[in-house]
Amino acid sequence: MRLTVNGEECAFDTLRDVAELVACLGLDARKVAVELNLAILPRSAYGSTALAEGDRIEIVHFIGGG
């Protein structure tokens, strides 16, 4: 399936839900926040939110800043 993650179009094997995407990218779900098609996705919903072809996902985390 094709998804746009952080502005980049990427091809994935079929992913069941957002939790699978986060794991497949090698990220620790406790340290990131996810936006799915411009809506914030609560961490508790990662495992129950299905992904669809063409979804736009932003995955962010905290970095140093002033």
Add this chain to the structure above:
Amino acid sequence: MDGSLGLESDSWIVAGRTFHSRLIIGTGKYKDYALNAAAAEAAGAEIVTVALRRVNLSDPAQPMLVDFVRPDQFTYLPNTAGCFTGEEAVRTLRLAREAGGWDLVKLEVLADTKTLYPDMEETLRALKLLVAESFKVMVYCNDDPVYARKLEEAGAVAIMPLGALIGSGLGIQNRLNIHLIVEQAKVPVLVDAGVGTASDAAVAMELGCDGVLMNTAIAEARDPIRMARAMKHAVIAGREAYLAGRMPRRLYADPSSPLSGLI
């Protein structure tokens, strides 16, 4: 005298939360996160500002801020650096709230990349959007007492005027305006941006500010840890001087040794 000079009880409160350190430090521009954490420790900081950015998908194993400057040791103050509109700021802070559950945030809406000067019209609009979503907003702003008052009326929990441009290290350019802002504000006032060295931080505190926020002054010092320590002392010294009440300024000399009884 217990020797503590009463500093233990000299706390300040923002959005109902009590802090003892009046020095907030940024987490940008450090050589690495380990040095950043050591500087935060040396500064005695309780609050650190942080930015929110896309994760690096090509290298998910790179060091993460939360593993060094730990959120269970420091209060994270997510910022909106890099946002130029109210909508961008709201989107960023919604994500920050989801990432860590923080509702105490730092709003900065900048006008252009050359000066990083705050766009006050857009800042005020963004503040209203955030307040409507129950965020507790500390606002980076220019040193304009009129806009400072408008921000407070719109629900800002702290007013954070610049001393000079972000990253310039030029010190407090308009002491009069900072003084006016402090005098009228009922919420904490912190100088944010422009501090270059310890005396600048002391000046901010002597003007009656509740605290100082700085990043570059520590991160770009030759010895960041030592500068962090210097800033800690400067903030305490400035605060103590403010509370002590300075002597009046005089045009001419006034002898410290009595003139009577001279041989």
